[in-house]
Amino acid sequence: MQFRKLGKTGFTISEISLGTWQVGGKWGDPFSHENADRILNDAVDAGINFIDTADVYGDGESEKAVGRLVRSRSERIYVATKCGRRLQPHVNEAYQPEVLRRFIEDSLRNMGLETLDLIQLHCPPTEVYYRPEIFELFDRLKEEGKIQYMGVSVEKVEEALKAIEYPNVCSVQIIFNMFRQRPAELFFPEAKRRDIGIIVRVPLASGLLTGKFDRNTTFSKDDHRNFNRNGAAFDKGETFSGVEYERGLAAVDQLRTVFPGDDNLAPDALRWILTFDAVSCIIPGASKPDHLTSNLQALERPAPSAEQMQAVTSIYDEYIRNPVHYLW
Template sequence: MQYRTLGKTGFSVSEISLGTWQVGGKWGEPFNPATANHILNAAVDAGINFIDTADVYGDGESEKAVGQLVRQHPGQRIYVATKCGRRLQPHTAEAYQPAALRGFVEDSLRNMGLETIDLIQLHCPPTEVYYRPEIFELFDQLKQEGKIQHLGVSVEKVEEGLKALEYPNVTTIQVIFNMFRQRPAELLFQEAQRRDVGLIVRVPLASGLLTGKFTPQTQFAPDDHRNFNRAGAAFDKGETFAGVDYETGLAAVEELKQLFPGQPNLAPLALRWVLAFPEVSCVIPGASRPEQLTSNLAAEALPPFTPAQLAAVRAVYDQRIRPLVHQLW
């Protein structure tokens, strides 16, 4: 495992880390504590030391599993990142108030059984929230109280990430970035590096599309977001297949397969591609089964992309994907 510095937090984190949206329960299936514990421990055994969770994952069950993991490894430094804000109902800019966010942070601490949170992130708030300094000031108070170590933001749009960079206490930005979502590599990556802000990449496999294992006949469960959220019915559609039309995505994947023949599983290549960008601190693919974790970790054994390979991937994006998604996020 290779490690990179997570911006001005100073944390040395595994470049392949773990996101826990579906740990212990594949999308559309209930959370399974035993499966979650197995995956989390396997991740740590493999050298992963940064775990990303949120209070809404499994309605708090994911946070509890992560807290248990930390207690199971008392002599090992495991960095815990969680998120707050998505429990607000309705999830509107007006609902974002310091008192509510403080309550969420304290709930997360209780869920995990920890005294402090290494990294708390605003969980994809409405764009207007990034223009309210009082929201960001709250986290300075929480840091003084010892409840958090650092503040980050999880964003949907490049605009939101650029605005967040204006707040000195923002130490990380979590953003969707993959072969089908390349816009962040332009101005956002440059500005984050200039301000020493860590970049955490989520949805690196475009909800599994970039594994190359899906077909037009693939069926998703009714309560799987890849079924019901393709048009953004429940949350930002960019979280589902990175906002790419499913059929368009399949066609683009077929072109990628031609660039990398003999690769039945494109997932490690897709992760290796993300890590080709030095501004990226870590990538946080999820895993609902142990074999998916193994697949993710296989990226570490792959050689770096050549300039020609990077250009070829970019050409597929430019021709197939860019006109449809580039300016949306």
């Protein structure tokens, strides 16, 4: 395992870390603590020391599993969770400091911890980033010893750039992958200048970049890759990175020619992300141990050549840029 610094937190975290949106099972399946415990422990055994969760994952069950892991292991494991998505409706007006405080206290109870290493606003509406009183709350929580640092999880580059204007924002979690390249243009250099940690989420475009899907692949009715392709439930950029499914498959076919001989493109897609030194870590998910093994293979891949990097850019320009680039 290789490690990088998470911005001004000073945490030294594993390049390949773990996101737990689907850690209890495939999206849409009931949460399985047995499966979660196995994946989480396998991750730590492999050298992963940064786990990202949220209070809405499995309705709090993911946080409970992460807390159980931390309490049962001797290794230093950094825990990041998120708050805000429990708000119904999820609108700017619902974001109030005392409500967020209660959510954070609930997360501490879920995990059985006294302090959260990192708490992140969970993709709030854009207007929230323009409300200083929301960000001031986290200074109070730090003084009280309930959190060490705060960050944000964002949908848009605009939101990321606004968030890092607040001095107490230490990290930004953002979608970045071969099909979502805009963050590297302006945000990455600015984040480096301000010593902001960058946590890359949705690195495989909801599995599309594994190369394992085709036109006959089906997803369960409760899987967001089935019901959220047009943003029916939440920002459509969370599903296949906002790329239309058929167009994404065509682009993946071209990527196969760039990385020939690799039936599983996931390690190549993750290794591509790691070529960007502004990135602190990647948090691919895993719904079974095999997915974790696949993700970790990225550490064994050589860095893509200059020719491969240019080829990925060309495929992005041809298939992805116009319909996706300017939306997020």
